Structure formats: C-alpha cells, structure tokens
Amino acid sequence: MxxxxxxxxxxxxxxxxxxxxxxxxxxxxxxxxxxxxxxxxxxxxxxxxxxxxxxxxxxxxxxxxxxxxxxxxxxxxxxxxxxxxxxxLLKDRVEQTRIVLRNCGVIDPENIEEYFSKGGYTSIAKCLFDLTPAKVIKEMKKSGLRGRGGAGFPTWMKWSFAANSFGDEKYVICNADEGDPGAYMDRSVLEGDPHSVIEGMTIAGYAIGAKHGYFYIRAEYPLAIERVENALKQAYERGLLGKNILGSDFSFDLEIRLGAGAFVCGEETALIASIEGKRGTPNPRPPYPTDSGLWKKPSIINNVETLANISAIFQKGGDWFSSIGTEKSKGTKVFAVTGKVKNSGLVEIAMGTSIKDIVYNIGGGVLNEKQLVAVQTGGPSGGVIPKKHLDTPVSYEHLQELGSIMGSGGMIVMDEDDCMVDISKFYLKFCVDESCGKCAPCRIGGYQMLSILNKISEGEGELEDMDKLHRISQAMQKASLCALGQTAPNPVISTLRYFEDEYKQHIIDKKCRAGKCSKLIQYTINPDKCKRCRLCVTNCPVSAITGDREHGYTIDQEKCIRCGRCFEVCKFEAIARV
Amino acid sequence: MEKTTQQKAMRKFTKICDIVNQYNRDKSKLIPILQKVQDEYRYLPEEVLTFVATTLNIPPATVYGVATFYAHFTLSPRGKYVIRICDGTACHVKGSNKLLETLREKLNLKDKNTTTSDMLFTLETVSCLGACGLAPVLVINDVVHGQVTREKAIKLIDEIIEKENKNAG
Known part of the structure; x- marks a missing residue:
C-alpha cells in the first residue's frame, strides 16, 4: 500500500x-x-x-x-x-498556476531527499555538464524572466552584465530582506522550499562566474533562517555546494547574513553596504553593482522569488516558461492577498490574470459582504487601483499604466471602512520612518508631505495643499537618490488621482467618509435606539459617557477621545458616527 | 565590594571578546557581532560599543553609527517581555492602532516611554512580520499571537503578570 x-x-x-x-x-x-x-x-x-x-x-x-x-x-x-x-473538505477554489510555490506545502522542507524527488538539483547538473555559462544566460533570455523584487528588470540582462564584467571575484546575493508591509511570499518560499533558492543561486553563480554568494535575510523571519541554515548544511553534505560541485570544476560557497531591521536595505546598494558591515545607506548608481558591487566586485542581487523560478526554467525549458503569461510579462507572480478579503493568503497566478479574478474567485470576495473600494499593490512604493479598474490584467506594464506597480506582490483589499487619506498617510509615514536620511529630497520631502497629510486628516487642510503635494511628489521622484525616495510619493499621487473627491471631502466638508480620521468624526447616542444597557459607559476609557437609566446617556464631546470603543461594543446600533 | 564590580566588568568583556573572536575580529562582520552582543545583554550598553570598536580597530563613531541606524539595535535597556505589535498594512487596516492604544493604556505608558518602570514590559511597533494572513498580529518574546482583539491582548498581559507574581511570591 x-x-x-x-x-x-x-x-x-x-x-x-x-x-x-x-x-x-x-x-x-x-x-x-x-x-x-x-x-x-x-x-x-x-x-x-x-x-x-x-x-x-x-x-x-x-x-x-x-x-x-x-x-x-x-x-x-x-x-x-x-x-x-x-x-x-475545503470548498473548491479557482486553480492557481504554481511555479514558485510548486513545492511549498508539498514537500518536507527539512529533507533534501524530498526536493530530489521533485527533480531538485537536476537543473544545476544540467547547467554544469551540458551548458556553457553563455548558454545558461541564453536560456534565461528565452524564458523572459524579469526580476520579482519590484522593478521587473530582465534577469538575463543583469546576469550578462555581470558575466561580461572584468573581475577575478564576483558575487551572487539573494535579497530576502522582504520589507514591504503586506508581502510575505519570500518568507514562505524560504520556509517551504529553501533548496530551490539555493539551486537558483548556484546556477546564477555558474552563469556569471562567481564563487561566493550571500543570503541576506530579515532577522524577523526566524523559521526561514533556520530552514535555510539546515538546507545549506544538507547541500554541503551532498556536494551540491562547496568545492567541485558534483565533481565538476565549479566551486561555489554560500553564507547567510541577517538584516537588522532597515527597510532601505532592500535597495541594492544599501544591501551591499549592510553586508560590508556599514550603515545601510544607498549609493548613487552608476556604477551599477554588476560592475562594482560587494567589496567593489561585480555582483548580482536577485530576489527570492526570482531565484525560485530558475531551477524550474532549466527543468522544463525557457520556451515553456515564456509560454505562460503576457507578451512582456512572462511566467507567474505570487501575491499576498490580505486585508478585507475572505480567504487571505498566498496566491500564484499566471501573469495576465485579472485583479478581479484574484480578489473574487481566489480570494472569495470582500469580508462581511462590504463594498470593495480599492486594491493596493506594490506596498509603500505602489498605488491604489480603484474598483472601476479591477478588470485590469496583472502585468508590469498594466499596473504601471494605472499608476501602481507590481512591487514585491502585496495585494491589500480595502473596503468602505478604509479612508484613502489615512492609507496614504500610513504608507508615507512608513517611508518617512524608513528613510535613511542621506539625501534631502527624500528626508525633507517625505516629512513635509506627511505634515500636509496630517493637516488634511485633522480638518485643517486647504485646497492648495493638494497642489503642494503634487509639487513635492515630483521633486522627490526626480531628485531622490534611491528607489525608496523616488517611489515614496506613489501612494499619495495615486490616491489623489482616483480619490480626489475624498481629499476634498476632508478639506472642504471636514468629513471622513470611512470614519477613520478621528478629528473629523463625532460619536453620539441615539436615545430612541438606546436600551440603557450601560455597556458603552463601562467600556469608555475616559469616562466621557454620563447619564442614568431614567434619562438616558450622552457623550461629552470635550472629553471624548474618539476611540470608537462605544461604537464597537453597542449591540443595538444606538451609537451614531457622524 | 570594589573587586567584585571589577570582576563583573572583566567577565562582561570576556564574553564580548569571545563573540568578537568568533567572527575573527573581521570588521565587515560588525552587524552580526552587534546582533550576538545584543542577544547577550538585551541591549547595547555604551561601554560595550566602545570596547567592540577598540577590538575591531575602528572608530567608536562608526560602531555608534551602525548601532543607531538599524531598528533592531537598542541603546537603552528593555523589559523582560518585549511586545511587538505588527504595523504592516494588513494589520493596520485590521486595527493595529487600536491594539497599540489599548496596550499603552493597560501598561500605563506615558509620553514616549516604551518600557514600563518595573522593567517587565517593552512595547514597540514593528514593520510587517509577514504573517498578514493572521492580522492583526502581536509578538511577545518571539511567540506570535494572531487575530488579536483588545480583549485577547489584555488577557495576554494579565497572564504574564500573574505568572510573574506567582514566581515572585
């Protein structure tokens, strides 16, 4: 049996x-x-x-x-x-196309044998014995794979730049500093299929002529680190890493470096500085890392998801990979669908699938039968996609056209209870906190934009603030040193583009539709609906609700801190938010 | 008395010497070294930073610069229980702000304080922990708690306080 x-x-x-x-x-x-x-x-x-x-x-x-x-x-x-x-039984769901996540949840990630049983490490053998480095890069070109970290730079091109760079030492770096809030596919791949990333890095090392590689992993991911350490040990034991891999002339070593909690270190040049033991601040490019990277040697930095695709490409061929997806965006993309959605989780779909299919067919629709308002992609560097554009197919080009980006793959579903001013404030605050402070446009621009947004959400905004936001955004996009500053205004620009009315509502009517901006709302008790249960009175943290059973209760607006506690606990919908 | 303090200090630096030697006194390994040191002390005392700088033969300002750049490093002592509330996007839209308010109130943290006066708790926010499917999430000393409500958060704190009281009494 x-x-x-x-x-x-x-x-x-x-x-x-x-x-x-x-x-x-x-x-x-x-x-x-x-x-x-x-x-x-x-x-x-x-x-x-x-x-x-x-x-x-x-x-x-x-x-x-x-x-x-x-x-x-x-x-x-x-x-x-x-x-x-x-x-x-789990109710049926729309089929996903699993390449990156092909082994996640299918094999035991702590057992290399199980990875072998899925054809693991056959790709590196094929590359080492049947293909020259130039042919490896040619196959990558055929596949059309583009970087999954966000920018979508063709992977083969990066590899060929580094391969053609002059240097006795070269490096391969795996960027596992997954910092975008709302994205966690890299963690899942490292935890569920660490060997596929190791194999991808080894192939990359062979292609560009590197002997050494680094995993740069966020320290927030303890299990991922443990699984990669274990996988490295097993790979060394089997002669799949180290000297003369599988008896060939090619030697390759890998080691792990842990991030220390700086989002900017996801940027190539900052990541390199961090591995070198310095403050993780970016440096101007050029020179690009493929010419002068780690220790000033040619280096390539690929994202976890990108690397997880590589062994699959060599197992089934570049033509197979390029048959999936759209004309310019090949293969699949993993999204972390979260927020106000019924089935939140990781979803891997062929490029070209519509956002609507992802949210409704795979994600099961919006939580609590509420109305979807927008879907955010690309994290703090991306933008919002309003409901009317939900039919848009997912690809690098299409998302860019809408003013968002593919990014690392966070997809956050927002409903009528989410305020767009609050959301752009959230992302901008994240970028302001994480800005390294090296260049002025990002450091000062971000801060100024955030204070304007704060003003708007407190009801102190003026119409000309919207122009100011546009002007600062442009300056940041054009003059910032690295992608963090260049893309930080994106959430603000895209919410201004699609939800201008909502900004105006905050500025002119001093109202927040979603009830998120606490300075613009008031809670009152409707005496007709109130059953005098006193639940709100006991729950109010500042004792702002007074009265008695006979005469009913009222909220003292001076004392009220607008925490919404009473609104949440009331069982009779007697508390109104206006 | 004086001697014991001195001995203590000596012991303190032996540990650091071990850590630095483990990394071959390689200055490019400064970040892993500081991570190990912080595992040991729960924070980075100033004299330790200076000592690390001297052993690696780099300016103390460089070490200080690195220690203050990365969010994981902390220069002030932290509580026995470090509570980190995830403020990633998924947690944000599912109400992480309210959890933070509730816990600040519960732990009686005023102004910009993040550690309670009895050194039992430190409360901080952390950018995405990558557990978005469980939002909102909070972590107490590396144990993750998902789908946390205000009630659940308060219960978690009460349980710890009760446990500590039992141990003490």
Whole structure:
C-alpha cells in the first residue's frame, strides 16, 4: 500500500497550536497502529488562510479545514481506510498556476531527499555538464524572466552584465530582506522550499562566474533562517555546494547574513553596504553593482522569488516558461492577498490574470459582504487601483499604466471602512520612518508631505495643499537618490488621482467618509435606539459617557477621545458616527 | 565590594571578546557581532560599543553609527517581555492602532516611554512580520499571537503578570 502523508499547515512561526495538533495526530495514528503507513509532516504554507487549522493529505491532495481535537481521530481513520470526509473538505477554489510555490506545502522542507524527488538539483547538473555559462544566460533570455523584487528588470540582462564584467571575484546575493508591509511570499518560499533558492543561486553563480554568494535575510523571519541554515548544511553534505560541485570544476560557497531591521536595505546598494558591515545607506548608481558591487566586485542581487523560478526554467525549458503569461510579462507572480478579503493568503497566478479574478474567485470576495473600494499593490512604493479598474490584467506594464506597480506582490483589499487619506498617510509615514536620511529630497520631502497629510486628516487642510503635494511628489521622484525616495510619493499621487473627491471631502466638508480620521468624526447616542444597557459607559476609557437609566446617556464631546470603543461594543446600533 | 564590580566588568568583556573572536575580529562582520552582543545583554550598553570598536580597530563613531541606524539595535535597556505589535498594512487596516492604544493604556505608558518602570514590559511597533494572513498580529518574546482583539491582548498581559507574581511570591 502506498504511504500516506498528512501535512499540517504551519503558521509559519513556532506556534504552540501546530505542535499540539501534531501530537494529537501522532497519538491517533499510534492508537490504530498505522505508524508504518501514515506519516505526519509540518508544512510551511499550504496557501490557505482563515480556515482554522488546515491539513492536506498526500498523494490524494485532499484538503480538510477547521481541524480541532474532536475530528482528528476521524480523519486518521478515514485516511487509513482511503475514505474522504465530505463535511470537512475545503470548498473548491479557482486553480492557481504554481511555479514558485510548486513545492511549498508539498514537500518536507527539512529533507533534501524530498526536493530530489521533485527533480531538485537536476537543473544545476544540467547547467554544469551540458551548458556553457553563455548558454545558461541564453536560456534565461528565452524564458523572459524579469526580476520579482519590484522593478521587473530582465534577469538575463543583469546576469550578462555581470558575466561580461572584468573581475577575478564576483558575487551572487539573494535579497530576502522582504520589507514591504503586506508581502510575505519570500518568507514562505524560504520556509517551504529553501533548496530551490539555493539551486537558483548556484546556477546564477555558474552563469556569471562567481564563487561566493550571500543570503541576506530579515532577522524577523526566524523559521526561514533556520530552514535555510539546515538546507545549506544538507547541500554541503551532498556536494551540491562547496568545492567541485558534483565533481565538476565549479566551486561555489554560500553564507547567510541577517538584516537588522532597515527597510532601505532592500535597495541594492544599501544591501551591499549592510553586508560590508556599514550603515545601510544607498549609493548613487552608476556604477551599477554588476560592475562594482560587494567589496567593489561585480555582483548580482536577485530576489527570492526570482531565484525560485530558475531551477524550474532549466527543468522544463525557457520556451515553456515564456509560454505562460503576457507578451512582456512572462511566467507567474505570487501575491499576498490580505486585508478585507475572505480567504487571505498566498496566491500564484499566471501573469495576465485579472485583479478581479484574484480578489473574487481566489480570494472569495470582500469580508462581511462590504463594498470593495480599492486594491493596493506594490506596498509603500505602489498605488491604489480603484474598483472601476479591477478588470485590469496583472502585468508590469498594466499596473504601471494605472499608476501602481507590481512591487514585491502585496495585494491589500480595502473596503468602505478604509479612508484613502489615512492609507496614504500610513504608507508615507512608513517611508518617512524608513528613510535613511542621506539625501534631502527624500528626508525633507517625505516629512513635509506627511505634515500636509496630517493637516488634511485633522480638518485643517486647504485646497492648495493638494497642489503642494503634487509639487513635492515630483521633486522627490526626480531628485531622490534611491528607489525608496523616488517611489515614496506613489501612494499619495495615486490616491489623489482616483480619490480626489475624498481629499476634498476632508478639506472642504471636514468629513471622513470611512470614519477613520478621528478629528473629523463625532460619536453620539441615539436615545430612541438606546436600551440603557450601560455597556458603552463601562467600556469608555475616559469616562466621557454620563447619564442614568431614567434619562438616558450622552457623550461629552470635550472629553471624548474618539476611540470608537462605544461604537464597537453597542449591540443595538444606538451609537451614531457622524 | 570594589573587586567584585571589577570582576563583573572583566567577565562582561570576556564574553564580548569571545563573540568578537568568533567572527575573527573581521570588521565587515560588525552587524552580526552587534546582533550576538545584543542577544547577550538585551541591549547595547555604551561601554560595550566602545570596547567592540577598540577590538575591531575602528572608530567608536562608526560602531555608534551602525548601532543607531538599524531598528533592531537598542541603546537603552528593555523589559523582560518585549511586545511587538505588527504595523504592516494588513494589520493596520485590521486595527493595529487600536491594539497599540489599548496596550499603552493597560501598561500605563506615558509620553514616549516604551518600557514600563518595573522593567517587565517593552512595547514597540514593528514593520510587517509577514504573517498578514493572521492580522492583526502581536509578538511577545518571539511567540506570535494572531487575530488579536483588545480583549485577547489584555488577557495576554494579565497572564504574564500573574505568572510573574506567582514566581515572585
């Protein structure tokens, strides 16, 4: 009989719940004496969220959701007998195209054998023995793969620049400093399939003639670091890294460097400074890292998702890869669909899929049946896409046309309760906090824009502030040293473009539609609906609600800090927000 | 008495020497060295920074510059429990601000203070932890708690306080 495997979704962190569930499963398997035929594996990510604890049964690919201690015995018995439990099955979802996430949640990331069983490390063997470095780059050109870190620079071109650069030493760097708030595909790949990234880096090293490479990983990702360390150890043991890989002339070493909490270090030149042990501030380009990078040697910096594509390209060929996607954007893109969406999680779709399909068919639509207002892509460097443009296909060009960018793949769904001024303030504040302060346009421009936005959200804004925002944005875009400053105004520009009315509402009517800007709202109690339950009185943190059961209650507007606590706790909708 | 203080100081620097030697006194490894030192002390005391600079043969200003640039490094002592509230986009739209307000109030943190006077808690925000599917998220000493409500947050704090009181009494 074929061996069955039960994968338990790891929360991605060292969570106690997963461990409890795991031990309950182990016990249930022991109880029926099926240790030989059923195996338990903790998987990094099954790409399914908001469904409680999720397990996936292999090889049948059955997915059960909302697992708890009561139905574990039942599941184990069904797996043992080869039956399916209809009531726990995951409801059907639109098919994704999985290349980057092909092994995530399918193999045990801590076992190199399982990566072998999926054709792992055959690509590096093929490159080393059948292809010259020039041919490797040619195949990459055929595939049309573009950098997944955000800017979309053709990967083959970067490689060929570095390959043609003169130098005895060259470096390959994996950028795993995933800092965009709302994006976490790099973490999932490193946790779920670390070997594919190692293989991608080795192929890159062979192509450009590098002997050494670095993983630059955010320190916020402890499990990812652990899994990469483990994978590196296994790869060294098998002779897939180190001297004379697989008996060839090619030697390649990899080591890990941890980020220390600076978003700007996702920028190439800042990342290099950080590896060299300096403050992570960017440097002017040119010279580009492909000419003079780490230790002033030619270096390439590729994003995790980009590198995870490479071994797949060499397994199936560049032509296969370029057959997926649109004319200029090839392959797939992983998005982290989050925010006000029913099924938040990682989604990998072929380029050209519409945003609407992602949000409604895969994401299951908006949470609590509310109205979708906009979808934000590209994080703090991107912009919002309003509802009327939801049919837009996802590709580098299309998103840019709309004033947003692909970015690293965050996709945040926003509903009627989200205020666009508040959102642009949020992103801008992030960039102001993370600005390294080296160049004036970013340091000063960001600060000034933020104070204008603060003014607007407090009801002190004037119409000419909108022009000022445009003017500062232009200065920042043109004059900032690195992409952080150049793209920081994007969220403001795009919200001004699509939600001008909302800004005007804040400035002229002094109103916030979503009720997010606390200075522009007031809470009052509707005496007709109030049942005098006193729940708001006991919950008010500043004792602003007074009155008694007989005469009803009122909110003292002077004392009220507009925290919205009363609005949330009232069971009778008696508190009005105006 | 004086001798013990001196001995203590000596021990302190032996540990740092070990860390610096582990990295071959390589100044390009300054960041990993500081990370290790901070693991040891929970913060970076000023005299330690100077000592690291001397052993690596670089100006103390360079070390100070690096230590103040990166958000992970802290130059002031932190509490026994470090609570980090994620303020990534997904957590932001799902109300991380309110969690922060609630906890500041609960821990009685005034003005710009981030650490409680009994050195038990430090409260800070952190940019995206990459657990957006669980938003809003908070982390207490590396243990992640997802889909946190105000009530749940207060309960978590109460549990810690209770545990600490039990240990003390």
């Amino acid at each position: 074929e061996k069955k495997v039960i994968l338990i979704k790891d929360t991605g962190f060292k969570s106690d719940t997963t461990r409890d569930i795991q031990s309950l499963f182990l016990k249930a398997i022991r109880d029926i004496g099926a240790e030989e035929s059923i195996q338990i594996v903790r998987a990094a990510d099954l790409g399914i969220y908001n469904q409680g604890v999720v397990v996936k049964i292999l090889p049948d690919n059955t997915v059960y959701t909302h697992i708890n201690s009561d139905n574990i015995d039942q599941i184990v018995k069904a797996v043992h007998k080869g039956e399916v439990l209809e009531n726990l």
